[in-house]
Amino acid sequence: MGIIIGLIVTLGCVLGGFMAMGGHIDVLYQPWEFVIIGGASIGTFLVANPIAVVKDSGKGLVEALKNAVPKESDYLELLGLIYSLLKALKERPKNEVEAHIDNPEESAIFQNFPRVLNHEGLRNFICDYCRLIMVGNARPHEVEALMEEEIHTIRHDKLKAYHALQAISDGLPALGIVAAVLGVVKAMGHIDASPEVLGGLIGAALVGTFFGIFMSYSVIGPLATKIKVVREKNLREYFVAKQALIAHMNGSVPQIALEFGRKAISAYDRPSLETVENATMNVEA
Numbered sequence: 001m002g003i004i005i006g007l008i009v010t011l012g013c014v015l016g017g018f019m020a021m022g023g024h025i026d027v028l029y030q031p032w033e034f035v036i037i038g039g040a041s042i043g044t045f046l047v048a049n050p051i052a053v054v055k056d057s058g059k060g061l062v063e064a065l066k067n068a069v070p071k072e073s074d075y076l077e078l079l080g081l082i083y084s085l086l087k088a089l090k091e092r093p094k095n096e097v098e099a100h101i102d103n104p105e106e107s108a109i110f111q112n113f114p115r116v117l118n119h120e121g122l123r124n125f126i127c128d129y130c131r132l133i134m135v136g137n138a139r140p141h142e143v144e145a146l147m148e149e150e151i152h153t154i155r156h157d158k159l160k161a162y163h164a165l166q167a168i169s170d171g172l173p174a175l176g177i178v179a180a181v182l183g184v185v186k187a188m189g190h191i192d193a194s195p196e197v198l199g200g201l202i203g204a205a206l207v208g209t210f211f212g213i214f215m216s217y218s219v220i221g222p223l224a225t226k227i228k229v230v231r232e233k234n235l236r237e238y239f240v241a242k243q244a245l246i247a248h249m250n251g252s253v254p255q256i257a258l259e260f261g262r263k264a265i266s267a268y269d270r271p272s273l274e275t276v277e278n279a280t281m282n283v284e285a
Helices: 002-020 031-048 051-066 072-091 094-102 114-118 120-135 140-158 160-188 195-249 254-263 273-280
Strands: none
Touching (some): 031 160, 031 195, 114 120, 120 195, 140 160, 254 273
16 A cells, blocks of 8 residues: 555656646557567566566555565564474474474464465474484584574575565666657658657657656666565564574473563564563463
């Protein structure tokens, strides 16, 4: 909703200001300028990026439009799952816990937390490191370094869509100039026309420059930034899991390990200690 409101305000102010200066909106309608700029942008986007990144960019735009970021309830669910697993690691035989880790889709523990179960990346992250913990001879600082490296890799992959769209945003003003130059070339073909006709042709050519700059700084650039913000917020769940699991490896009891994880949540979304305690009070291992 924020994206739509922002675009409406931006477009309204730009066009409203133009009209207030005495401009005519119909002058800005130059479809072939739009075809040149839009087609060149899409073409360069396809040239520069593999199909996987192109598809992921579309997915990222949907996430940005929906503002698909974890909420307090999502963090509570994640903390509840981690608490259940840590409690099981402490109280149950290793072979029982292994059954949950090796096959989370069939696990009664994971089925109590459907959002995490359906989040394949986060689910695998938690299971992989719980498996390492059960091995018993992995040192906490080594596991922590491995976790950080994996999160760095995940972040790199998740932000490919941002970098791809940002590159297009950076190139749009230049593509607008390309369209404008072509428009001026067309105008020069009518150099013997009346000043009124020639002025109209040059004005139409300059619309390309306007469109390229507007799309760069008012549409594509902000959308790319929104994708980055949304995906970095989603990565926060990995840090929550990491902090809790490392605290467990360092000897903290499940309740204290959970507090390490809770503190990794942004203050804007962090549930209170009392809320976490109430949510995990009846959680079974």
